[in-house]
Amino acid sequence: MSDKSGKVGIISCSGEAIPGGTISRVACRKVLEELRPGKSVTICLPLFIAGGEEERMFADLFPTITVDGCEKRCAALGTERLSGKPAKTLIVTEILKKKGIPPTTKLRNLGPEEKAAAQAVAEEIAAAIDEVLATK
Amino acid sequence: MDKKVAVFACSGIGKSLGAVAREIGYELTERVRPDTTVLTCLALLVINDPEARKLVTENPVIAIDGCVKDCAKKSLEANGAKGVKAYQSIDFFKKHSHLKPEGIAELNEAGKELAALAADELAGVVDELLAEEANNV
Numbered sequence: 001m002s003d004k005s006g007k008v009g010i011i012s013c014s015g016e017a018i019p020g021g022t023i024s025r026v027a028c029r030k031v032l033e034e035l036r037p038g039k040s041v042t043i044c045l046p047l048f049i050a051g052g053e054e055e056r057m058f059a060d061l062f063p064t065i066t067v068d069g070c071e072k073r074c075a076a077l078g079t080e081r082l083s084g085k086p087a088k089t090l091i092v093t094e095i096l097k098k099k100g101i102p103p104t105t106k107l108r109n110l111g112p113e114e115k116a117a118a119q120a121v122a123e124e125i126a127a128a129i130d131e132v133l134a135t136k
Numbered sequence: 137m138d139k140k141v142a143v144f145a146c147s148g149i150g151k152s153l154g155a156v157a158r159e160i161g162y163e164l165t166e167r168v169r170p171d172t173t174v175l176t177c178l179a180l181l182v183i184n185d186p187e188a189r190k191l192v193t194e195n196p197v198i199a200i201d202g203c204v205k206d207c208a209k210k211s212l213e214a215n216g217a218k219g220v221k222a223y224q225s226i227d228f229f230k231k232h233s234h235l236k237p238e239g240i241a242e243l244n245e246a247g248k249e250l251a252a253l254a255a256d257e258l259a260g261v262v263d264e265l266l267a268e269e270a271n272n273v
Contacts, residue, residue, distance in 0.1 A: 046207035074179035
């Protein structure tokens with residue numbers, strides 16, 4: 001990777017059909033807007049298929065952190081196959097388990113429990129960004 | 137097992153219209169046609185997941201995209217889906233321009249109302265697709 005921007009690319013699975021996908025999406029937005037603005041950028045995962053060469057260069061341009069909602073690891077596998085090897089791979093369900101937070105169940109209209117889970121995942125992503133930037 | 141219409145929505149993380157597409161998917165599959173549709177993660181098509189490929193090649197499919205990049209439609213076609221009924225949330229907004237969607241992680245009420253109207257409109261598409269399937273058996 002040839003990053004000169006001081007930014008890390010975050011790629012969320014954003015899976016529509018699983019609660020962890022919604023958490024990954026909300027947590028990534030929180031990182032981009034609140035926790036690490038200016039240090040993080042993103043790209044929509046399916047753009048690796050629908051986009052062109054520019055989109056597929058994403059992992060060459062930035063060190064990437066993938067955030068998956070479940071053990072299928074679509075973001076990690078898709079990024080590695082179509083763009084480049086991620087610097088770190090995170091999975092929502094593992095983060096919640098590690099932090100002792102019960103798995104979420106809602107896909108939309110998030111309540112306080114889901115928002116707390118998203119905050120916890122966002123903080124983990126932010127810490128991962130700091131680690132990646134510290135090793136550059 | 138009776139066929140269902142597979143619904144794939146934009147996984148967009150950068151635009152309100154992507155969030156609208158996602159909400160349309162939920163409205164369509166949870167409220168409007170819960171028994172005859174199934175929502176599946178678009179990301180599964182990025183990794184060519186075998187179960188997702190089987191779903192999209194053996195069932196009628198609706199794609200709801202959030203922008204002109206058409207990620208859902210293109211991902212479906214790349215995985216072998218034929219005759220995809222493809223829509224963009226901007227087209228619903230043009231028809232209901234008083235409902236301006238705002239927010240990405242959390243859609244505003246106007247965006248949710250827009251999604252509900254769009255899902256109501258897509259109910260007829262679901263019914264037509266399943267009727268065509270029944271006629272082809």
